[in-house]
Every structure is written in structure tokens, then in C-alpha cells.
Amino acid sequence: MQPWFPPPGSTGAFFLLLLLPPLLLVPFVLLARRRHDRRTPPLRLLVVAGSGGHTTEILRLLSCLSESYSPRCYVLADSDKMSEAKIRSFEQKRAERFSNSQFTLDRIPRSREVRQSWTSSVVTTAYSILYSLPLTYKLKPDLILCNGPGTCVPVCISALLLGLLGMKRAIIVYVESICRVETLSLSGKILYYFSDYFIVQWPALKEKYPKSVYLGRIV
């Protein structure tokens, strides 16, 4: 019998090995997400902002939230230029309404560019997870809100790991984009199993994904 050699591309193998321990913890994470405690205000909110329409949608979701969701910690991909301007404009208007309005802005490496191949996405996502662990630890959010950009997967996975290690148990709320009428995005397909609340905006998705929540069109 031939000895087993590592397959070619040992860098890829190294990253896969890096992902293996967190993946083995998945069953425990899924069991641990059954219930969470009532929270008292104020709630630290981590908002994952994506490019283009994602940011517009998520700012609309935030528009009706009360003062109890503060501070809002925005996490953006480092290659995203437009979202920062939109967020600052939104927060400025909010500061006119609420005196104690606070927010922060942090950047992480983008886990996947549009049209990036799936195989290289695994490597870049693994790197983003390692990068977002210290950030999530620093921010210690009570609630994480995201709506689909690739950036949200590493942030949510790092929050799950922190919860598992007993450091901070964040509620993960995922709102699928309004563009998704019949199928979920890749982030949605992953986070459907890892989020506490998975919200869809079209009835066809509610039928396909029964664990999701349908509130109608909310953006």
C-alpha cells in the first residue's frame, strides 16, 4: 500500500486544516443556539455593511430602530469606498434625532470579490475569519445584523466561535436581501444554519426555507 502524500497545493491544504477544528465544533454550536436570554438596553449592535445595494438596505433596516440599539459598530470590507459615506450621512441624521447617538467603523479584508472563483474564496474567507476574530472580541456585540455580503460570513463565524469559548454570546440576525426572491445568496445558504433569526422578504423563500421569518417587504 502506498504511503499517503499531501495533495499538491499544500498551502490550500494548510488552510483547510485551519478550518477543520472550527468545522468540527459546528454540531455543538448548532445545539448551543437553541435559546438566549432577554437582554436589557442598551444593546451593542454590530452591523455588517456590504457594497452597493446591501448598505442601502441595511441602513433602511436601521432607520426605525430605537435609541436602545447603541453603539452601532459598522464593519466594512477594506475595498468598499461608497459605504462609508452612506453610513456617515445616515449617522449624522440620526445624531440630529437622538442626542446620545454613537457609532464606530472598522474594516476587514473582503472575504470574496464579486465573480471570484469558489476555490480561492475558501482561502480568502479563512483569512477574513482569522482577521475578524480580534475585531469581534474587541467589539463584543450583543446583536449582529447582516444582509448578505460575503463580509458577513467571517464576522458571524468569529462571533460563533467567541460564543462557544464562553466569551460573548451574540444574537445573529440575518435579513436576506430584497433581490433574493426565489433563491438564497451564498451567505444566506450558510447563515441559514448558523443564525438565530433568518428573515426573508418574499413568500416563495418562506416556503422553501421554513425556519425563516417572513415579515413582508421591510426595506
Added chain:
Amino acid sequence: MKTVFVTVGTTSFDELIAAVSSPAAEQVRRRNARFGGRQEEGPSPPLAAGLPCLSSAPARWLRGRLWGAARSCTEGGKREPFCGEWEAVEGEPAVLSSGLSPASVPPPQVLRSRGCRQLVLQIGRGALQPAPQYGPAFVRDVFRFKESLAEDLRRADLVISHAGAGSCLETLEEGKPLLVVINEKLMDNHQLELARQLHKDGHVLYCNCSTLVETLQSMDLSTLKPFPPGQPEKFALFLDKVVGFE
């Protein structure tokens, strides 16, 4: 339909920009700064031959523009990219860089026949950057990004947009007629789902670049229904309930 606004959001959608700004319809002459304003009718770009699917006028123009850049320059023996500007010249025959003449009716002519006098192009990250035009009968504005498109949307009588959620929603909320053009190059083309649903509900017209002309020719904007706003307050109530703020 005096003012038409074309938007691609933060994306790159050269095919749409090429389709609505094909200079053939506006009777243009290409001016090559290198050759001092002479008209150029070179041979067809090598890759253009044998590709029957790329036979429409806008596609030929785009091919010529992209591959024309690779043609070598004879002056000084150096290989330099072609850089030319399109300029509207009344009464002269249209010339494309590939040397071929347009056959079908290009979109800008269709727009003009429906009363369009101002065309505003928001080209995003696209490589294709048509030159602006300022004439008594027709104006073409071109820009990449603005902090807010609200003013351009308000001034438009028709919006032609890619299928991005932000672009579609902002337009529908301004109450403007919207024609959504699908970008077939996107991976898994999920944008088609939203356009199809909005079209099913009667809020938008939709097409792709190859059917743009016939859609523009035959569209009836009065059939579009108003778009009711979304309700983010429902999300706020839901969130308050699940975190226990009651």
C-alpha cells in the same frame, strides 16, 4: 420622455453603456487625436471575424473600440493605444472603428424618436466612458459616481437601470418609470429574480442588452403600477420582541 437617466450603480456594465451611447445613431465621426482628426477605416479587428453572435451594431462598435486600442501606430514604430473621442457631426456617414456600418436601428435613435433630448449616463466602475455632448438638440452627460442620485432620478422621465436592488428601489420610490436591463455576465444572475418579480407585479419593464431596442420601441409606460414603500418599522418591532425589549 425628455430626460433619460441610465444608471449602473456601483457596478461595471459596459454592454449597457455601449448600447445606449452607440455613436452610430448620432452620425458621428471618430476623431483620433494621434492622427490629427483624420477619419480612420482600418481592417476589422482580428477577433471580430467568425463570431456571428456578436453581429449587432452596438456589439460591433464595442468590439471595435476595445480591439481598436490594440492596433499598432505607425508613427515612430511605437505601439500606442488608440484614444479617440466621439463627436456629433450632422450629415456625415457613421463610421465604426471596425470599418463596418451599422445595420439595425440603434437605441439612441429610438430614444430620440420618443422625444429624448437629454441622456444622462452614470457609468459606475465601467471601462467604457463615452464623451459628453452638448448640442442645441441633444445633450449627453456622463459621470461615474455621485454621493446621491436622488436629483438625477427626480429630473428623469425614464430610468434605464441595472437590476441592483438599491438602484431599482430608489427609482421606484421616486415614482419614475423604470426599465431594468439584466447583466448576463454576473455569476448565477440572481438579479433576474428581482426584475422578474417586479415585472410580474407590474412595477417595471425588463429586458437584456440584446432586447433593449425592441423594448424601447414597443414599451408603454402607462401600464406600470406604483410601488408601495417597504415597512422597516415591522423589522424594528420584530427585533424589539426577540431581544426582549417589550
